[in-house]
Amino acid sequence: MSARGQVYLWAAQRISAVLLAFCVCVHLITLIYAVRGGLSAAEILARTHASIGWGTFYAVFVLAVAVHAPIGLRTILAEWLGWRGTALQVVTVFVALAIAVLGLRAVWAVIA
Amino acid sequence: MKNDWRARNHPAWWAFIVHRLSGVALALFLPLHFWALGQALQGEAKLESFLRWSDQPAVKGAEILLVLLLAAHMTGGLRLLMLEFLGWRDWQKSLLAVAAGTTFMFALVFLLNLV
Numbered sequence: 001m002s003a004r005g006q007v008y009l010w011a012a013q014r015i016s017a018v019l020l021a022f023c024v025c026v027h028l029i030t031l032i033y034a035v036r037g038g039l040s041a042a043e044i045l046a047r048t049h050a051s052i053g054w055g056t057f058y059a060v061f062v063l064a065v066a067v068h069a070p071i072g073l074r075t076i077l078a079e080w081l082g083w084r085g086t087a088l089q090v091v092t093v094f095v096a097l098a099i100a101v102l103g104l105r106a107v108w109a110v111i112a
Numbered sequence: 113m114k115n116d117w118r119a120r121n122h123p124a125w126w127a128f129i130v131h132r133l134s135g136v137a138l139a140l141f142l143p144l145h146f147w148a149l150g151q152a153l154q155g156e157a158k159l160e161s162f163l164r165w166s167d168q169p170a171v172k173g174a175e176i177l178l179v180l181l182l183a184a185h186m187t188g189g190l191r192l193l194m195l196e197f198l199g200w201r202d203w204q205k206s207l208l209a210v211a212a213g214t215t216f217m218f219a220l221v222f223l224l225n226l227v
Contacts, residue, residue, distance in 0.1 A: 014193065017192075021190055024182060024183075024185075024186040025186070027182075028179065028182065028183060031222060032221050032225050033225075035222065035225050036225045039166075041156045041157070041163055042156060044159070045152065045159070065142065069139045073136070073139055099142060102143055102146040102147070102150075103142070103146050106145070106146040106148075107149075109150045109151070109153040110149055110152050
């Protein structure tokens, strides 16, 4: 990958990390609150169903993960397993798309 | 080889390993998490049935571990962002301890609410 491409990946990793720090904090606090007295589908869906706020939050969360996680995995595959070239790019893009599609489907499932 | 190990056995190297391995574990867990939430597409009862399955002690244990890994990855990541963007300051030596403390605080509060 070109030096410019590497810089873009580095920047995308850091920008998504800042977003994720906020999202994960909110997620952890929500989790801690939600598990009090046990999790139930009715309670989860009552909070998220038709909620534009939660829908937007989780969609942003998923998209930030879809940027952040593949870049991290790409670095690990390159540094620890020596992957290079097209295979590495294909796997990175595949992981990004899979996280985005599966994640947005999950958001839709609890919002719609 | 001995030297290699001694060079690696220090807190910053362990922080690096924890950040990497927690990141991989979280990435592997994500499809399962999304699949579980996706159960709601087939109705509230389907999601409820999955949640009742997840009441098993082993699954609860895995949830606590995942919260620990998520908190560890977040606090470790914030430490890296501070190191990269704020420039080196003496107080940053304490960031590892702050990150570890915050991680265990989140996991402990989750555990106390879960049981």
